[in-house]
Amino acid sequence: MxxxxxxxxxxxxxxxxxxxxxxxxxxxxxxxxxxxxxxxxxxxxxxxxxxxxxxxxxxxxxxxxxxxxxxxxxxxxxxxxxxxxxxxxxxxxxxxxxxxxxxxxxxxxxxxxxxxxxxxxxxxxxxxxxxxxxxxxxxxxxxxxxxxxxxxxxYRYKSQYLDAFHEVKQQGSLGAIKTVTMSEYRPPFLDKVKQWNKFNEYSGGTLVEKCCHYFDLINLMAGARVETVYAMSGQAVNFVDFEYEGRQSDIDDHALVVMRYSNGVKASFTLNMFSQELYEELGVTGEKGRILATERSSFTAGTRSKASIMVEVAGHPAYTGLDVTYPDPIEPSGHHGATFFEHEAFIDQLEGKAQDSATCEQGLWAMLVASAAQHSAATGEVVAAKDYATAQGLADVLVW
Ligand SMILES: NC(=O)c1ccc[n+]([C@@H]2O[C@H](COP(=O)([O-])OP(=O)(O)OC[C@H]3O[C@@H](n4cnc5c(N)ncnc54)[C@H](O)[C@@H]3O)[C@@H](O)[C@H]2O)c1
The missing domain is CATH 3.40.50.720 (NAD(P)-binding Rossmann-like Domain)
Known part of the structure; x- marks a missing residue:
């Protein structure tokens, strides 16, 4: 196939x-x-x-x-x-x-x-x-x-996001989409070798490091070029007293980002990293209704995730919600099964089969939104994405 x-x-x-x-x-x-x-x-x-x-x-x-x-x-x-x-x-x-x-x-x-x-x-x-x-x-x-x-x-291969994309892009269940909201609530960044993720210099900043996943998904869901980005962020609770090799941690632990896309789609992203448990949510609204895709999980060893999708479109079988958690042994294998299908896509390509896995171009677009959001949060300004990209020397590689 x-x-x-x-x-x-x-x-x-x-x-x-x-x-x-x-x-x-x-x-x-x-x-x-x-x-x-x-x-x-x-x-x-x-x-x-x-x-x-x-x-x-x-x-x-x-x-x-x-x-x-x-x-x-x-x-x-x-x-x-x-x-x-x-x-x-x-x-x-x-x-x-x-x-x-x-x-x-x-x-x-x-x-x-x-x-x-x-x-x-x-x-x-x-x-x-x-x-x-x-x-x-x-x-x-x-x-x-x-x-x-x-x-x-x-994250493209997380079951609830795959299904949301399937409904919106493949089935056209919502008609033309108008708004996209994503959020992630989770515990703080984990320990890493030499604690590189506690410092903006080594991670690229929280929105680049962690949230490029979400900006990738929002970009794909919007299906257009990002026009403006506005963000607020800060380091409120996590690692405020954390030092490694004499250096003070400087990473954000919460953020709110809003974006407008060239086709009029409006989007937002919320991050909170001082929550007890992991909760991710994607909401998409369109002419015909709303999709809500969620994932609940935990860092507690031995616990399992629960992914679900709700398609609030008249007559849809998933109107009141559907459990879409991957079964064993896929779900426990890594990122609730997403890594399994990421590997499948990679191996398929090694075998010469077509797969639209994440490209460097898509990775750069996700980084652009993240970086523009960090710039907005630092300056308090609304960032015009194209001007920002041009100022960053990207005009020759990004087509608007
Ligand atoms: N796709 C995802 O969901 C996901 C999840 C976690 C991490 N990541 C990414 O994976 C990367 C690694 O993250 P991690 O959580 O495994 O971090 P980690 O600190 O647990 O592991 C990084 C490893 O790289 C080694 N290393 C450092 N510099 C090296 C070099 N020059 N050559 C060879 N080895 C080197 C370190 O010694 C360490 O063992 C990061 O880019 C991170 O953002 C992605």
Whole structure:
């Protein structure tokens, strides 16, 4: 089947299709994981679960991360993997078919510079970079790159968002859409190796680091170019007294952002990071009604998420709500099953099948909204996105 959009299939169809996921194929592709921290280990786990690729090797600058990866991997796989002492040896290894860049945000650009000569297919974690100029260079590189480059915007594959996109874009259930609202309530940022996520310089800022996922989804849902961005944000509760190596944390823990798009769609995003539990919500309204897509989850070990969609359109079977949580073993495998389908999209592309996974161009648009919002919050001004992009030197790569 040729899929032209990630939302062509509903989450239920996806779950049904991969019920016998182990029969999908053999682990033909060999992956190198660069950075085996929290998400690198999730990729190792999910790649193994999907079973169409296997972990050939890892490279990390931190011995503890490597030990953790070895210990965890041994619990679910009897296969050995290489630990490379340097990046060049890993990426030059002819056995390596594709490379996952799972290092902290501020290192993505440098790591890419070091491995781009390999021409191997790349998966790059989000956000693609911390600076718009670096993201621009990455987009230019991607245009001539011989292999695929997929960004780690796997929230597209969260069941409730897939289904919301399916309703709006595939089924046209709402008619022309008018407003898009998204929100995330969650506990504070987790511990990271060397605490890079507590500092704007290393993360790119909270709205770039965490919220590029949501701006990607809002951009896609609006289906137009962002025109204006206005935001307020601050650091109210989290890490206000946190210091690492003598440096005070400076990251925002809450934000409100409003956007207007060139087709008249109005959107908003709310972030709160001093909540007890995780709650995400997407609301879309159109001529014919409203969609509400939600996810409840927790950082408490052993708890499961619950995803649902409500389509308030006369006569719709999901009018009063539908549970769309992915089933076992997909849901517990990483980001409530989204990472599983992100891997499927990547492997499909390695096999030459069409998939519209996140591109560097889409990653840059998401970063632009996030960065404009951070600029607005810092200055108190409404940001005209095109002027801001031009001032940031992006006029040659973004088409309005
Ligand atoms: N897609 C998602 O939902 C999602 C979720 C979590 C993290 N991420 C992204 O993944 C990346 C990593 O995040 P994390 O949570 O795993 O962080 P982490 O701190 O847990 O792990 C990062 C690892 O990279 C290693 N590292 C640092 N510099 C390196 C270098 N130059 N070469 C090789 N290894 C290096 C560190 O030693 C560490 O082991 C970040 O960009 C983050 O934003 C994405």
């Amino acid at each position: 040729t899929r032209s959009h990630f939302y062509n299939e509903t989450s239920t169809e996806r779950a049904e299709r991969v019920k016998d996921y182990s029969a999908q194929g053999e682990p033909g592709f060999k992956l190198l994981i660069v950075g085996c921290g929290m998400i690198g280990r999730e990729h190792m786990r999910v790649a193994t679960l999907l079973g169409r690729a296997r972990i050939h090797g890892v490279y990390d600058v931190d011995a503890n991360s490597i030990s953790l990866a070895q210990e965890e991997f041994a619990k679910y796989s009897a296969q050995p993997f290489q630990v490379y002492q340097d990046l060049q040896t890993g990426c030059a290894d002819p056995e390596v078919d594709a490379i996952f860049i799972c290092t902290p945000n501020f290192t993505h650009f440098d790591v890419l510079q070091q491995i781009k000569h390999s021409g191997k297919p790349l998966f790059i974690e989000k956000p693609m970079a911390t600076r718009l100029q670096d993201a621009r260079s990455m987009l230019l590189l991607a245009q001539d790159y011989p292999g695929i480059i997929q960004l780690g915007m796997q």
